[in-house]
Structures are given as C-alpha cells and as structure tokens.
Amino acid sequence: MTTVSAPAPVGLEAGAPPRSLAGRIVDRLGSGVVQVVMVLLGLFWLVPTLGLLVVSLRSVQVNSAEGWWTIFTKPAELTIENYSNLLASGFTASFWNTVAITVPTTILVIGIAAMAAYAFAWMEFPGRDTLFLVVVGLLIVPIQIALIPIASFYGGIGIFGSIPGVVLFHVAFGLPFAIFLLRNFFVGIPASLLEAARMDGASEWKIFASVVFPLGKPAIASLGIFQFLWVWNDMLIALVFANPGSQPMTKALQSQMRQFGSNVDILSSGAFMSLIIPLVLFFAFQRYFVQGMMAGSVK
Structure with missing residues (x-):
C-alpha cells in the first residue's frame, strides 16, 4: 500500500526546517502593506523639509507667533518676500x-x-x-x-x-x-x-x-x-x-x-x-x- 504524504506548506520546501519569525517577516517585505509603510516613512522623513519650506515662505512675525503646521488653515500667510530679501x-x-x-x-x-x-x-x-x-x-x-x-x-x-x-x-x-x-x-x-x-x-x-x-x-x-x-x-x-x-x-x-x-x-x-x-x-x-x-x- 502506497502512502501519500501531505504536501509541504506554501513557501516551505519538503524537509526544510520551519521558518523563524524573522524569516517570515523578511519573506513579507515585498507585500503591499510593507510598501505602504515604507512610503509613509519616506513622507515622514520629508516633514522637516516641508516645515523648512513653510517657514521660508512666511514672515518673521508669523513664524514667531505660530507653528509652521498652521499653514494648512491659513494659506494666505505664504509670501516670497523672504526670498526677495535673500537675493538682495x-x-x-x-x-x-x-x-x-x-x-x-x-x-x-x-x-x-x-x-x-x-x-x-x-x-x-x-x-x-x-x-x-x-x-x-x-x-x-x-x-x-x-x-x-x-x-x-x-x-x-x-x-x-x-x-x-x-x-x-x-x-x-x-x-x-x-x-x-x-x-x-x-x-x-x-x-x-x-x-x-x-x-x-x-x-x-x-x-x-x-x-x-x-x-x-x-x-x-x-x-x-x-x-x-x-x-x-x-x-x-x-x-x-x-x-x-x-x-x-x-x-x-x-x-x-x-x-x-x-x-x-x-x-x-x-x-x-x-x-x-x-x-x-x-x-x-x-x-x-x-x-x-x-x-x-x-x-
């Protein structure tokens, strides 16, 4: 009588040792969730650059009174006067x-x-x-x-x-x-x-x-x-x-x-x-x- 063995789990070769937690994480690095997380981390890395841009486009008085993130509710505060003064x-x-x-x-x-x-x-x-x-x-x-x-x-x-x-x-x-x-x-x-x-x-x-x-x-x-x-x-x-x-x-x-x-x-x-x-x-x-x-x- 021939015995038929159960198929090996997907991603695991027959006779191979079980994958560790770290190994399973590495295998999933190409998944869509991880890609979204990496994009979010990249955007988070750009936050200081965005803040510097906003500060450079607002007057000294406004920057002293408010944080740069308030620009999302007050876009009228943007000006290129700072760059004009810089070039001058x-x-x-x-x-x-x-x-x-x-x-x-x-x-x-x-x-x-x-x-x-x-x-x-x-x-x-x-x-x-x-x-x-x-x-x-x-x-x-x-x-x-x-x-x-x-x-x-x-x-x-x-x-x-x-x-x-x-x-x-x-x-x-x-x-x-x-x-x-x-x-x-x-x-x-x-x-x-x-x-x-x-x-x-x-x-x-x-x-x-x-x-x-x-x-x-x-x-x-x-x-x-x-x-x-x-x-x-x-x-x-x-x-x-x-x-x-x-x-x-x-x-x-x-x-x-x-x-x-x-x-x-x-x-x-x-x-x-x-x-x-x-x-x-x-x-x-x-x-x-x-x-x-x-x-x-x-x-």
Missing part, C-alpha cells in the same frame, strides 16, 4: 560660488578616479598593488591634519582664499575613496570583454572609454552623487580656505547664525535653497544610485 542680501553670489566649487570638483574626481581605477584594475605596471595600498591608506587620513600645511602652501603660491584652492583641496581628499570604490567595481567587469577589445586592436584608452566607462555608469553615478553632496554641504574647508568673495552658501549661512533671532527669514530661505538642489539631484539619479550601491554584491 548678496546670497546669490554665494550660491554661484557653491556651484563653481561643487561642479568642477565632482567632474575632476570622477574623471581622475575612473582612469586611475581602470589602471589599478586592469593594467599591469611595477608597484601597482603597493601604490593601491597607499591609496587605501589615505582613506584614514583626517582632513584636519592637512589644514595648516595646505593653508601655508596655498599662501605661498597665492591661491589661498580662492575658489581654485577650495576645489583642489576637495579633489585631493575625494580621490582616495573614489579610486577605491571604482576600482572594486571595475574588477568585476568580465575579462573576456576587455580581451575581445584588445584582439580587435583597441588601445587601453579605447577600452576604457568604450567598454569600462559605459559599464561603470551605475558606480560612477553613485560616486557623483556622494561627491556632489559632500562638497555642496561642506563647511569646514570653506571656513578655512574661502574668503568672503569666494565663500559658498554654507559659510554664508553660518555667518548669519549670530543674529538668528532677527533674521530667521534669511536663514530659512537660504537653507531651503541649499537643500533643494541636492534633493532634486538625488531623486533624478536615484535609479543609478541604487544600482551602484548594489553593484558587486552578486558575482
């Missing part, structure tokens, strides 16, 4: 200084690091591994120990307080992490692709530009987002190396903190202007950001 205060120059510092820094770091990472990943030259270890070692060097020597050096060559001086400092300290990140991504590219390109007569530069760089777009986009945000939000380097004519927004806002009680309108509108660009950048390139974060996790 000279903040526009600081905004363009921030752009002039952040954009060249991001482009230079990506370009130099991508070429260096390709060399470390796929080119043979004497001392390659030792030099890469030196680059990795530079990751633990704190910025603070270089401030005084670099400031003295900049003063000697006449670029202290200028935008190029700030850009060069950011590039120098951004390269170690950038090279490390891209090199670890580039080594995961199939060697057969590079060998096929070499057999077709492609030079190393052609291989880098036509094969490696396009395949590395997810990691490069992630690096670009990280680097842009680091430089855009930096204050330490700006405080040390930027003078009033080259100061970015972070330093301009910091200079207003001494009078916080009387110029919250300038601070709130300036803070939102400095915040909105990184938010737009992140949401515009979030697909590449996620791909870059996941790159290399599965071989």
Whole structure:
C-alpha cells in the first residue's frame, strides 16, 4: 500500500526546517502593506523639509507667533518676500560660488578616479598593488591634519582664499575613496570583454572609454552623487580656505547664525535653497544610485 504524504506548506520546501519569525517577516517585505509603510516613512522623513519650506515662505512675525503646521488653515500667510530679501542680501553670489566649487570638483574626481581605477584594475605596471595600498591608506587620513600645511602652501603660491584652492583641496581628499570604490567595481567587469577589445586592436584608452566607462555608469553615478553632496554641504574647508568673495552658501549661512533671532527669514530661505538642489539631484539619479550601491554584491 502506497502512502501519500501531505504536501509541504506554501513557501516551505519538503524537509526544510520551519521558518523563524524573522524569516517570515523578511519573506513579507515585498507585500503591499510593507510598501505602504515604507512610503509613509519616506513622507515622514520629508516633514522637516516641508516645515523648512513653510517657514521660508512666511514672515518673521508669523513664524514667531505660530507653528509652521498652521499653514494648512491659513494659506494666505505664504509670501516670497523672504526670498526677495535673500537675493538682495548678496546670497546669490554665494550660491554661484557653491556651484563653481561643487561642479568642477565632482567632474575632476570622477574623471581622475575612473582612469586611475581602470589602471589599478586592469593594467599591469611595477608597484601597482603597493601604490593601491597607499591609496587605501589615505582613506584614514583626517582632513584636519592637512589644514595648516595646505593653508601655508596655498599662501605661498597665492591661491589661498580662492575658489581654485577650495576645489583642489576637495579633489585631493575625494580621490582616495573614489579610486577605491571604482576600482572594486571595475574588477568585476568580465575579462573576456576587455580581451575581445584588445584582439580587435583597441588601445587601453579605447577600452576604457568604450567598454569600462559605459559599464561603470551605475558606480560612477553613485560616486557623483556622494561627491556632489559632500562638497555642496561642506563647511569646514570653506571656513578655512574661502574668503568672503569666494565663500559658498554654507559659510554664508553660518555667518548669519549670530543674529538668528532677527533674521530667521534669511536663514530659512537660504537653507531651503541649499537643500533643494541636492534633493532634486538625488531623486533624478536615484535609479543609478541604487544600482551602484548594489553593484558587486552578486558575482
């Protein structure tokens, strides 16, 4: 007589041990309920940004008397006067200084690091591994120990307080992490692709530009987002190396903190202007950001 065993429960293979509570929770992470919860958490994370926007669009008197959430019942209190005062205060120059510092820094770091990472990943030259270890070692060097020597050096060559001086400092300290990140991504590219390109007569530069760089777009986009945000939000380097004519927004806002009680309108509108660009950048390139974060996790 043949005995027919009962079918295994759905989601559980025959003979497999029972799933733990944590395992069952993980299995349900793709459910609609969890997705709704994640959306709600994301909206909750944006509440401070919404509050900052509302504060920047109301007068100082109203902000002092009421909380920002009262705007839902009093929308007539919104005004763009704060932004008009902000632009009249000279903040526009600081905004363009921030752009002039952040954009060249991001482009230079990506370009130099991508070429260096390709060399470390796929080119043979004497001392390659030792030099890469030196680059990795530079990751633990704190910025603070270089401030005084670099400031003295900049003063000697006449670029202290200028935008190029700030850009060069950011590039120098951004390269170690950038090279490390891209090199670890580039080594995961199939060697057969590079060998096929070499057999077709492609030079190393052609291989880098036509094969490696396009395949590395997810990691490069992630690096670009990280680097842009680091430089855009930096204050330490700006405080040390930027003078009033080259100061970015972070330093301009910091200079207003001494009078916080009387110029919250300038601070709130300036803070939102400095915040909105990184938010737009992140949401515009979030697909590449996620791909870059996941790159290399599965071989």
